[in-house]
Amino acid sequence: MKLLRYGDSGAEKWGVLDAEGQIRILDDALVHVTGDELSPEWLAHLVKLDPQTLPLLKTKPRIGPAVPRPLNFVGVGLNYADHAAETGGKIPKEPILFLKSLSSFSGPYDDIVIPPGSTKTDWEVELGVVIGTKASHVSEEAALDYVAGYCVVNDVSERSYQKERGGQWDKGKGCDTFGPVGPYLVTKDEVPDPQALALWTEIDGLRRQDGTTANMIFGVKTLVAYVSQFFTLHPGDIIATGTPAGVGMGIKPEPVFLRPGQEVRMGVQGLGEQRAKTVGG
Known part of the structure; x- marks a missing residue:
């Protein structure tokens, strides 16, 4: 569904x-x-x-985030080996976690606002895992029992804020509109294997990312169990599971970043696609 x-x-x-x-x-x-x-x-x-x-919706309303505002919006860094390589990062021994500000939470077709003065706003298509049952200290074997379904997440990132402004990733990941979620929450019965999904990004029609969740370093089961060791996950919470290669800062010979007036399209197999315009803040 x-x-x-x-x-x-x-x-x-x-x-x-x-x-x-x-x-x-x-x-x-x-x-x-x-x-x-x-x-x-x-x-x-x-x-x-x-x-x-059920009654048919006859108007064309705004499509909002696929779930109500979560309590925890969790990000996972460097969770694809090819993305770690393109950024010069080392393969992590444990998942790298950060929290996206809830002010970043937005709809799949809402504008992405590039912060005033930003020069390094970047894209990251990710598989989002939506929690359905309160989870604390769960095992990997039981982890999927706590999952309601899956969605598309764009972990929009301002790289200078993330890397050059004091060492905390959160300030580059949590700007307003930096967390588009959706368009759909696809229940887990329709996703028999979350580690076998294609995911992609296009910027102004140019394919930039083309990956598969099979290449995650830490899979969905591991991530749900791991995150639950540190804080309780609640129904509606989202874990954005990392991005494959093809982000703007990894482009050679020179990085390419978003600017106002562009179209960002991305999707995950079976979960729909996002389509957003970038605007200046």
Whole structure:
């Protein structure tokens, strides 16, 4: 099932995509659905619904982030060997974690705002893992039991803020609009193997990233279990699992970064695609 959120920022409602790619309204159906949002019980009720029997959304609203604002928006750094190589980084012995500010959380078609004075704003397509059950100190064997589904994440990054402004990644990863999520939350029953998904990015129609989640250094099971050792993951939390090679700072002979007026398109196999314009802040 492909779930989505539509409406003005902060006032989004749940919808579901039908077989024809149309949005169906879930308002009335959710009244009869028990369990907390994104919990296994909640999802089990939803997957029994026939989208064709639900009211059709006849307007064309804004598509918001694929889940409500999370408590934790977790990023994983240097999780593809080819990306580590292009940036000159070493293969990490343990996952590198950082937190994206919740002010970065935005929709898949919302504008990406390049901060005033920024010269090194970059793109990163990533597989997002959405938590469905509260997770603390879970094992790798049980890790996927805590996952509700998957989505596309763009871990937009300002490289000078990230690397040249005091050594903390967060300030380069958490600027407003730097975390587009969606368009869909695809329930995990439709993604039998999260380590076998193609993912890609195009900037103004030019293919820049073309990778596969098979090349992750630390896979989804490992990441969910690992993150849960340090802080509790809550339903709706997102883990952005790292990006493959092809980011702007890795382009030779000279890095290429985003500027206002460009189109950023990216997608993950089976999870839909994002399409955003860049604007000056």
